[in-house]
Amino acid sequence: MSAPSWRSAVRARLAAFVGEPTSPQPLGVLRIGVAALLLIQAWSLSESLPELLSNRGWVPWSVSEALASPAVPRVDAVVAALAPLGISQVAGLQGLAFVYVVALLGLLLGLHTRVSAVVAWVIHTVLLNSISFFSYGVETFAHISLFYCVVMPVGTAFSLDMRAGRLSGAPSALATLSLRVLQLHLSLIYLSTGLEKLLGPVWRDGTAIWEVLMQPQYGQFDFAWLAAVPWLVKLSTWGTLAVEVGYAFCIWPRRTRGLWVALTLGMHLGIAVMMGLWMFSGMMAVLTFAAFGWPLLHEAMVTRVRAAVLLPFHSGSAR
Known part of the structure; x- marks a missing residue:
């Protein structure tokens, strides 16, 4: 094979590898799995919310601030912004957690998926910057996964958005590139x-x-x-x-x-x-x-279903 044809073949294979339209179902599985796990985590930590996030919790804000990134908001900034409205610290933290859970539920169901993903990712950013003292590997991968849910077409499979006709579940090049x-x-x-x-x-x-x-x-x-x-x-x-x-x-x-x-x-x-x-x-x-x-x-399931459908047909033809 000549050099130009070899390069053309490599380029064609690479283009197909990253851009040939495929099903977005793996991205839907990613969305559902990540949202479900984070909802379980939110439920398991719900009773510890004041200890984790409040100024009188396990780590006071004056201490956690030294570990936080100054470029990213923290819960104390959210509480301070809500204070002029007469919202107490406890109510502000509960409200922030409530919006986070609602966003995760929207992400799980694929309801207004992009908006739900953005809200969940932004709040997770604030929470992660506020409790970095308690975070470990799961928080990092959860944050990355939520970001992927923001930028990838995760709502184009197994979602209410697709069921309502707001998104198409057809194979796409963007789904392939994302995967x-x-x-x-x-x-x-x-x-x-x-x-x-x-x-x-x-x-x-x-x-x-x-x-x-x-x-x-x-x-x-x-x-x-x-x-x-x-x-x-x-x-x-x-x-x-x-x-x-x-x-x-x-x-x-x-x-x-x-x-x-x-x-x-x-x-x-x-x-x-x-x-x-x-x-x-x-x-x-x-x-x-x-x-x-x-x-x-999915491929194994499709193969088995096809075999189950075609087997009676072939058996009848043989008779």
Whole structure:
């Protein structure tokens, strides 16, 4: 193949990879999963709202302000803006939380999806900048996911907007481009995380899982018995490295995609059960399932339905 034709073939394949119209269903799955998880989180934290956000909570505003970004509003600014209207601090915080939950419900149902996503993302930005002392990985990925819901056509599948005719669920190039961005982002996240773990000696010698499970804040059960089976600890530690580093390479080929989706979901289930990080594991599982798992599952379901429909026809023809 000559150089010009080789370059043309690569350009054509790349253009098809990022721009050939595909179904927006994975983006709808992303929207529903993210909104559902954040609603569960909001419900679980509802009784702790004053302690998390008020000036007399666990971390006073004078302390949390030092950890916050000065370029992003905080809840104290919202409370101060509402004070001239006669709205107390408690009422202001409750109102902010109420609007956030309503926006998440709109996002979950796909009702005025773009507006709901923008409102949820903006309020989440304010909340995240106000409680950075308590935030960990799940908050970062939730924030990224909400931003994706703002800029991606997540309302074009499984939504009330589509049912009402406000949005079309037809395959589109924008859906394909959005899905590729999500897939590439996840690949970079897992690869960089795995490579960073490789730099740590406890990951290379296979004892990292043991050290994590022995920490009181993470160990949900008594794992002291693992001391008698060191090979299992090493297998779990190196298996985690293999899943994370191999994600970027094995999640794309069709032959290994299903296996790596299953391994990744299994890894996050293990993290949730053994370390108690249910929200973090759930968020990462939603991202992987939406980006890579749903297309495989949907294709398998379509194939099975077609086989079930065509089987009686073929059987009748044979008779």
